[in-house]
Structures are given as C-alpha cells and as structure tokens.
Amino acid sequence: MKYIDEFRDGRLAAGLARAIAREAAPGRDYAFMEFCGxxxxxxxxxxVTDLLPPTVRMIHGPGCPVCVLPIGRIDMAIRLALARPDVIVCTYGDCLRVPASGGLSLLKARARGADVRMVYSPADALALAVREPAREVVFFAIGFETTTPPTALVLHAAAAQRLDNFSVLCNHVLTPAAIAAILESPEVRELGTVALDGFVGPAHVSTVIGSRPYERFAAAHRKPVVIAGFEPLDVIQAIRMLIRQVNDGRAEVENEFTRAVTRDGNRKAQALVADTFESRPSFEWRGLGAVADSALRLRPAFARWDAERKFALDDRPVPDHKACACGAILRGVRTPTDCKLFATACTPETPMGACMVSSEGACAAHYTYGRFRAAAQRTD
Structure with missing residues (x-):
C-alpha cells in the first residue's frame, strides 16, 4: 500500500539503525522528546527504541490530548449530564473512560443515568441535535490543532441552521504553547523537567499549522525540531536528522514529513479556526499546570452555541490521583514503569490515570507493546 508498506520495511529500518549507530558521537548522550502521542x-x-544505541534516549511529551485534559474539565461535563436529563453529552470514545472525581468517568456517569454517547466526529453530534430537537446536545470537543477545524465547521453549520439545541464544550488546546511551557515556564521547571536536545515535531498537527510555528523554538532555545510522519521509518529517519543537527551544532526546523506538511500549513483551515475561536488567557494542562494562551474558546459571535456560557458551567480545578505519575510522565521526568500503579492497579482495562486510557498515552502504549499485557495474561 502506497505510503504504508515502504515506510515499514524492516531492511530499511535496520539500515537506518546502523547509520544512527555510526553517526551518534562517542561519549555523547542524546535526549529527544517525541511531543505527539x-x-x-x-x-x-x-x-523503535530497540534499534537505537543506548546513548539515544526518547522521552515522552504532553502530546496526547486525552492525557493532558485536566480532571476539572471532565467533571464539568459529568455535572451537566447528571443534573440535566434533557442534555445529551457526546464525545469521542477515549474521553468516556478518563478518570474523573469521585471514582467517576463519563462512562460511569452514563451507568448512573446520564445520557452520554460516543460519536466518531462533531458532525455526528450535530446530526443527533437535528434528530432530537427536544433535547440539548452538547459536544465535548477535545484535541490539538488537528481536530479543531471539524469543530469549527459544525459550529458554522449550527449557526447557518439556527440550531439552538446544539452547543460545544470546548477543550481544544495548542501545541506550540505546550512546547513553550516545557522550555520557558518557571512554573513547569519547578514541577520538574528534563534536559532536551531536540523535538520530534507532530505530524497531523503540522499538516494544519505548518512548520513555521516551531521556528522560534529552534532560534530562541537552540533546540532542533524535525517534523515526522507516524510510520516507523519516518520516526527513525527523524531521529537520525536530529542527531545530525546536534552533531553539526545546528538548531533548525526540518521537515521529514514532506509528503503532507508544508511550511505554511493549511491556510484555509487556519482561517476557519481563527474566525470561530479565540485564545483563552489561561488553561490548565495535566502535568504542566496553567499555561497562558494555550487553548481556545468560542468567539462571542458563537456564544449561543458555547456550552460553558449556555449552561453557566464553572471550571473547578481538581488535583490528580496522588499515586498517579501521569503528570510527571507527560513532562518526561518519569517513565510509565516508574509509576507504582503501572501494570498493577492501573491497566487499560482499569485505568487510574489518563495516560493509560488513550492508545496514544505513554502508559497505554508502553503496557500494550512492552510485553506487560502478555505477562498479565499469563498470570490470569
């Protein structure tokens, strides 16, 4: 299959691994953060890490939108769904299982009588509002820049149709702001960070925003960024490109994912988002705390479809589970196996923290592909 099989070629992967081993400077350690889940x-x-020399370390970043969503935002949707029988809360499947306060989740709230439904897209939620004119349909929107344009589209459709029983509870967050927090925020440094030599830049996010937003990180912080696709050869080649930049003393933005990403990105999608949303002054991220200008809210022109305004919802910060290391894992300070709950009390079937819910979460990925699932099955 074009753009699939050729990017999973084991022979080419072995060749790239040998090249990385040759090019990694003796006595030099490399630490690269893959931002995207x-x-x-x-x-x-x-x-991929099995193909790298021990001097090249990959560090998980806060690039899983389900993982970085704070408990308080989930609680907000749960309170609304439990308090208002006329409300249908819709969201993506992963969001349903994120642990919230009091042992609840959106899925468990449904078991208590709340009308919570999984959808595959914002358009599904809009169509439900059309079919159920007597009910209030609230779409719990989540994601980075990749999923923001579809939310903007349905808001424009709702406005065009004057569909007053539809609204959006917006949790869209911004990638560059999170990278800036890791590199610049004194508050995040107090929480704990690791020394980084560069970043593997997001793939799908960059198809929308382009490579230009990362240029300031390379220029101001001397941190190279290589945007990479999601196939294994994409990632391995990006790591090799980062090593070359470090060896050469360069700090540039390079684009390995040229088949999908340009410097300027998708300007039509950017214009749509800018017309629909505005920046929030501050938004809480799990693992990073409150980050300025890091999330979006609906513009006043769309206030009729803003669930926070429509239902007077208040955002109440909630601390994470004390034993859960998800916040530290999202900053790269700890690894999944450093958490005492990992693969014991916390598994994908019984997640204690958000990093174990989504397949893009570091804990879920490490559990599923790190032989922990097989070990658990052998002990059953």
Missing part, C-alpha cells in the same frame, strides 16, 4: 504509540508499537 501518535509518535509515542509508533515508537512503542514498532520497538
């Missing part, structure tokens, strides 16, 4: 999943699934 899709890369974390690919690295674990295809055992």
């Amino acid at each position: 899709g890369h974390t999943h690919a690295i674990a699934r295809y055992a």
Whole structure:
C-alpha cells in the first residue's frame, strides 16, 4: 500500500539503525522528546527504541490530548449530564473512560443515568441535535490543532441552521504553547523537567499549522525540531536528522514529513479556526499546570452555541490521583514503569490515570507493546 508498506520495511529500518549507530558521537548522550502521542504509540508499537544505541534516549511529551485534559474539565461535563436529563453529552470514545472525581468517568456517569454517547466526529453530534430537537446536545470537543477545524465547521453549520439545541464544550488546546511551557515556564521547571536536545515535531498537527510555528523554538532555545510522519521509518529517519543537527551544532526546523506538511500549513483551515475561536488567557494542562494562551474558546459571535456560557458551567480545578505519575510522565521526568500503579492497579482495562486510557498515552502504549499485557495474561 502506497505510503504504508515502504515506510515499514524492516531492511530499511535496520539500515537506518546502523547509520544512527555510526553517526551518534562517542561519549555523547542524546535526549529527544517525541511531543505527539501518535509518535509515542509508533515508537512503542514498532520497538523503535530497540534499534537505537543506548546513548539515544526518547522521552515522552504532553502530546496526547486525552492525557493532558485536566480532571476539572471532565467533571464539568459529568455535572451537566447528571443534573440535566434533557442534555445529551457526546464525545469521542477515549474521553468516556478518563478518570474523573469521585471514582467517576463519563462512562460511569452514563451507568448512573446520564445520557452520554460516543460519536466518531462533531458532525455526528450535530446530526443527533437535528434528530432530537427536544433535547440539548452538547459536544465535548477535545484535541490539538488537528481536530479543531471539524469543530469549527459544525459550529458554522449550527449557526447557518439556527440550531439552538446544539452547543460545544470546548477543550481544544495548542501545541506550540505546550512546547513553550516545557522550555520557558518557571512554573513547569519547578514541577520538574528534563534536559532536551531536540523535538520530534507532530505530524497531523503540522499538516494544519505548518512548520513555521516551531521556528522560534529552534532560534530562541537552540533546540532542533524535525517534523515526522507516524510510520516507523519516518520516526527513525527523524531521529537520525536530529542527531545530525546536534552533531553539526545546528538548531533548525526540518521537515521529514514532506509528503503532507508544508511550511505554511493549511491556510484555509487556519482561517476557519481563527474566525470561530479565540485564545483563552489561561488553561490548565495535566502535568504542566496553567499555561497562558494555550487553548481556545468560542468567539462571542458563537456564544449561543458555547456550552460553558449556555449552561453557566464553572471550571473547578481538581488535583490528580496522588499515586498517579501521569503528570510527571507527560513532562518526561518519569517513565510509565516508574509509576507504582503501572501494570498493577492501573491497566487499560482499569485505568487510574489518563495516560493509560488513550492508545496514544505513554502508559497505554508502553503496557500494550512492552510485553506487560502478555505477562498479565499469563498470570490470569
């Protein structure tokens, strides 16, 4: 299959691994953060780290939107769904299982009588509102820049149809702001960070925003960024490109994913998002705390379809489970196996933290492809 099989060629992967081993400077350690959860999943699934020399270390970043969503935002949707029988809360499947306060999740709230439904797209939620004119349909929107344009589209459709029983509870967050927090925020440094030599830049996010937003990190912080696709050869080649930049003393933005990403990105999608959303002054991220200008909210022109305004919802910060290391894992300070809950009390079937819910979460990827699932099955 074009753009699949040729990027999973084991012979080519072995050749790239040998090239990395030759090019990694003796006595020099390299630490690269794969920001995107899709890369974390690919690295674990295809055992990319097994092909790297021990001096090259890959560090998980806060690039899983389900993982970084704070408990308070899930609680907000649960309170609404339990308090208002006329409300249908819709969201993506992973969001349903994220642990919230009081042992609840959106899925468990449904078991208590709340009308919570899984959808595959914002358009599904909009169609439900059309079919159920007597009910209020709230789409719990989540994701980075990749999933923001589809949410914007349904908001414009709702406005065009004057569909007053549809609204969006917006949790869209911004990739560059999170990278900036890791590199620049004194508050994040107090929480604990690791020294980084560069970043594997997001793939799908960059198809929308382009490579240009990362240029300031390379220029101001001397941190190279290589945007990579999600196939194993994409990731391995990006790591090789990062090693070359470090060896050469360069700090540039390079694009390995040229088949999908350009410097300027998708300007039509960017214009649509800018017309629909505005920046929030501050938004809480799991693992990073409150990050300025890191998330989006609906513009006043779409206030009629803003669930936070429509239902007077308040955001109440909630601390994470004390034993859960998800926040530290999202900053790269700890690994999944450092958490005492990992693969014991916390598994994909019984997640204690958000990093074990989504397949893009570091803990879920490490559990599934790190032979922990097989070990658990042998002990059953």
